[in-house]
Amino acid sequence: GAGVSQSPRYKVAKRGQDVALRCDPISGHVSLFWYQQALGQGPEFLTYFQNEAQLDKSGLPSDRFFAERPEGSVSTLKIQRTQQEDSAVYLCASSQTGFSYEQYFGPGTRLTVT
Amino acid sequence: SQQGEEDPQALSIQEGENATMNCSYKTSINNLQWYRQNSGRGLVHLILIRSNEREKHSGRLRVTLDTSKKSSSLLITASRAADTASYFCATDVGSGSRLTFGEGTQLTVNP
Secondary structure (H helix, E strand, O other), X not given: OXXXXXXXXXXXXXXXXXXXXXXXXXXXXXXXXXXXXXOOOOOEEXXXXXXXXXXXXXXXXXXXXXXXXXXXXXXXXXXXXXXXXXXXXXXXXEEOOOOOOOOEEOOOEEEEEO | OOOOEEEOOEEEEEXXXXXXXXEEOOOOOOEEEEEEEOOOOOEEEEEEEEOOOOXXXXXXXXXEEXXXXXXXXXXXXXXXXXXXXXXXXXXXXXXXXXEEEOOOEEEEEEO
């Protein structure tokens, strides 16, 4: 079946612009995660949803980062007033439930802030 | 912050050889997972091993877990050029949700 999809795959933004990154999880997956991966590093957790409820947003680096999943399926990660340090690959993952199940990752969105 | 640390950071071997990567972590875990990432792509799940398991196999992959030493190893047998990728361990530390990744091992398998 279809995996996790993300769009756009690549995004170039000028510093100060707002961006919105979309994630379509695997159908029926309750849990959805966002991670940020800097070049040469492992992914770092940003936030987690179970259905439409955002249960953990402790990894969001600042209040410029905002995520939503209003209907419990598609999720959007929004970054306001982008800065150069926001340049990274943003990965979305979904799983059947949050507890002890493998997470399935999308291809990521590579954000470059110039 | 990174919970896991992979060792070595980079590994280069010849096709047909075995590759072993190690991961150490700091806190108690529910499970530990290994992922592969090819250059410029998303992560692919390889194996999940629960805290009460000691060894798990999947095809050419063998994972061990030693909770007393807070360490895990991933063995890839009879490596192929297509195994060239970055390999990450990730721990589920008890909330049952977020994964905490290490910095990865870059494996290069030379044909």
